[in-house]
Amino acid sequence: MGKTLAEKMLATHTEKGKASAGEIVDASIDLLMVHEVLGSRIIPILKEMGVKKIWDPTKVLVVNDHWAPASDTQSAEIHIRNRQFVKEQGITHFCDVNCGICHQVLPEMGLVKPGDLVIGSDSHSTTYGAFNAFSTGLAATDSALILATGKCWFRVPESMKIRIKGQLPEMVMSKDLILKIVSDLGVNGANYRSIEFHGPTVESMSVASRMTMCNMTVEAGAKCGLMMANDAVKEWVTTRNPSAQWTPVAPDKDAHYVADIDIDLDAEPLDPIVALPHSPANGKPVSEVEGLHVDQAFIGSCTNGRLEDLEIAARILKGRKVHQDVRLIITPASQETYVDALRAGYIDTFLSAGAVFTNSTCGACIGGHLGVLGPGEICISSTNRNFRGRMGHPDSKVYLASPATVAATAVKGVITDPRRLI
Amino acid sequence: MMSTSLKPVRGRAWLFGDNVDTDQIIQGRYLTLLDYSEMAKHAFEIPRPEFSRNVRKNDIVVAGNNFGGGSSREEAPRVLSQLGVGCVLAQSFARLFYRNAINIGLPVLMIPNVTHSVNDGMTLDVNIIKSAVIIKETGETLSGQPLSRMVLDILQAGGAVAWFRKVKESRK
Numbered sequence: 001m002g003k004t005l006a007e008k009m010l011a012t013h014t015e016k017g018k019a020s021a022g023e024i025v026d027a028s029i030d031l032l033m034v035h036e037v038l039g040s041r042i043i044p045i046l047k048e049m050g051v052k053k054i055w056d057p058t059k060v061l062v063v064n065d066h067w068a069p070a071s072d073t074q075s076a077e078i079h080i081r082n083r084q085f086v087k088e089q090g091i092t093h094f095c096d097v098n099c100g101i102c103h104q105v106l107p108e109m110g111l112v113k114p115g116d117l118v119i120g121s122d123s124h125s126t127t128y129g130a131f132n133a134f135s136t137g138l139a140a141t142d143s144a145l146i147l148a149t150g151k152c153w154f155r156v157p158e159s160m161k162i163r164i165k166g167q168l169p170e171m172v173m174s175k176d177l178i179l180k181i182v183s184d185l186g187v188n189g190a191n192y193r194s195i196e197f198h199g200p201t202v203e204s205m206s207v208a209s210r211m212t213m214c215n216m217t218v219e220a221g222a223k224c225g226l227m228m229a230n231d232a233v234k235e236w237v238t239t240r241n242p243s244a245q246w247t248p249v250a251p252d253k254d255a256h257y258v259a260d261i262d263i264d265l266d267a268e269p270l271d272p273i274v275a276l277p278h279s280p281a282n283g284k285p286v287s288e289v290e291g292l293h294v295d296q297a298f299i300g301s302c303t304n305g306r307l308e309d310l311e312i313a314a315r316i317l318k319g320r321k322v323h324q325d326v327r328l329i330i331t332p333a334s335q336e337t338y339v340d341a342l343r344a345g346y347i348d349t350f351l352s353a354g355a356v357f358t359n360s361t362c363g364a365c366i367g368g369h370l371g372v373l374g375p376g377e378i379c380i381s382s383t384n385r386n387f388r389g390r391m392g393h394p395d396s397k398v399y400l401a402s403p404a405t406v407a408a409t410a411v412k413g414v415i416t417d418p419r420r421l422i
Numbered sequence: 423m424m425s426t427s428l429k430p431v432r433g434r435a436w437l438f439g440d441n442v443d444t445d446q447i448i449q450g451r452y453l454t455l456l457d458y459s460e461m462a463k464h465a466f467e468i469p470r471p472e473f474s475r476n477v478r479k480n481d482i483v484v485a486g487n488n489f490g491g492g493s494s495r496e497e498a499p500r501v502l503s504q505l506g507v508g509c510v511l512a513q514s515f516a517r518l519f520y521r522n523a524i525n526i527g528l529p530v531l532m533i534p535n536v537t538h539s540v541n542d543g544m545t546l547d548v549n550i551i552k553s554a555v556i557i558k559e560t561g562e563t564l565s566g567q568p569l570s571r572m573v574l575d576i577l578q579a580g581g582a583v584a585w586f587r588k589v590k591e592s593r594k
């Protein structure tokens with residue numbers, strides 16, 4: 001029987017070169033990304049394991065991003081530990097607090113290419129599936145084991161195929177599409193599975209839009225979200241890592257899928273979607289919540305803090321003002337995004353509109369700093385999770401939406417369909 | 423590392439619903455706490471603020487579908503094991519929580535319909551190896567699919583780190 005993307009990608013990383021859904025395989029890792037979890041949890045585990053030297057200091061990326069720059073003495077201590085570890089171990093790839101969010105900086109550094117097996121100590125490591133790589137999140141103990149051995153066991157996931165064709169209407173973004181997909185699947189609709197995205201819509205998508213979709217597959221419980229390499233990805237990888245050798249991976253024609261889903265955006269045009277508290281799978285067309293007052297609007301995170309996200313927000317905010325009852329906070333996904341936005345004039349637009357523009361960090365997304373919500377507050381956010389208490393006080397509420405919907409809402413002070421502001 | 427023998431667990435049930443995500447188990451804002459006993463004071467702070475004060479050794483967390491969805495944070499099973507929770511029974515688990523719990527040596531069993539039969543505070547006898555639960559108050563027996571050999575090996579060793587050291591020792 002033919003092989004899916006997940007099976008093929010895992011197979012090339014096993015000793016026997018084989019992997020079939022349901023089987024447990026031992027695979028060699030191409031790259032491990034760790035962030036603050038390194039200092040807080042992984043280093044103590046490595047000590048307990050008696051590991052003095054890690055398996056390969058050239059295959060690890062360390063990022064200080066969740067509380068960047070440090071928000072308190074504890075995160076400062078974690079950062080100190082990470083810096084020391086990087087030095088002691090001679091780790092090649094290190095991003096300190098001036099780089100940005102792990103899932104954005106890793107691809108920017110050219111550290112993922114088609115066919116790779118990339119693991120991160122963070123659930124949104126599914127993001128790199130956009131680059132035709134097998135990538136998933138694991139936690140501290142598994143990361144420690146990988147640091148020690150370069151290997152990890154995986155249960156080869158069953159795959160679901162989602163084929164998408166048709167155009168996204170103006171002001172409707174890939175975020176709306178993935179919110180709709182996650183809502184249709186449910187929070188555990190893809191638990192333990194790989195989601196393969198196919199079809200012309202995905203084929204013609206920008207790298208940024210693809211990353212948003214793969215990023216959020218984990219909100220349906222998926223182990224990974226995988227895409228074929230399109231031209232944009234090929235160009236990205238060639239520019240960012242010119243010397244690398246790679247071959248795109250495609251599934252076999254007769255590969256087996258546990259589910260087959262077709263989405264036709266021309267036959268059924270997509271509306272902007274808003275996911276109501278407290279679940280990313282609570283997506284509803286924006287019309288159902290239009291007019292709801294918000295206290296804070298947030299654009300940022302590894303889901304939607306990239307240049308195209310800031311571009312659409314700038315288009316909406318140009319010549320307009322953020323509503324007096326709302327604070328709009330914009331946090332770019334990386335320092336590179338920051339510089340690009342600066343050059344493109346977006347930051348000028350944001351500041352003139354009355355927004356707060358911060359350095360790149362996870363910050364508000366995890367309720368860490370730079371935009372934590374107080375009791376009873378309502379936030380519309382371009383992030384990926386609206387669990388109770390995710391962005392601050394347990395009694396705050398988060399509505400997830402695209403950057404366009406967030407920007408339009410910031411202007412009006414109430415949840416607004418961005419198509420009204422074209 | 424907490425060492426978990428796979429002896430039967432007897433404890434009181436703490437009942438939870440479906441889709442208890444990792445922020446309900448331990449909120450992101452506590453992740454910079456380096457001391458697990460400090461962090462554990464905030465376990466289940468949102469859904470059951472009294473949990474960390476009242477939980478006793480070997481108490482059992484009982485939940486519906488998709489327990490532990492969301493973040494990869496290993497701190498979620500950690501704070502439970504720190505507080506002495508003997509095992510977690512749920513109708514189903516999110517994949518990262520399941521793997522993390524086993525890695526740190528906290529037994530997790532998938533028991534169909536468990537929330538239908540168990541009430542909060544009931545006393546349960548759980549046989550981890552057989553994946554079987556006896557409810558003391560009603561005498562009802564529930565069972566799920568037994569854990570795989572590999573998972574049992576890791577749990578028996580007391581978690582993935584202890585298991586790694588055992589494997590390393592045996593190769594010397």
Ligand code: SF4
Nearest residue numbers: 124301302362365366
């Ligand atoms: S931006 Fe938010 S979702 Fe992304 S890695 Fe940071 S905390 Fe996680």
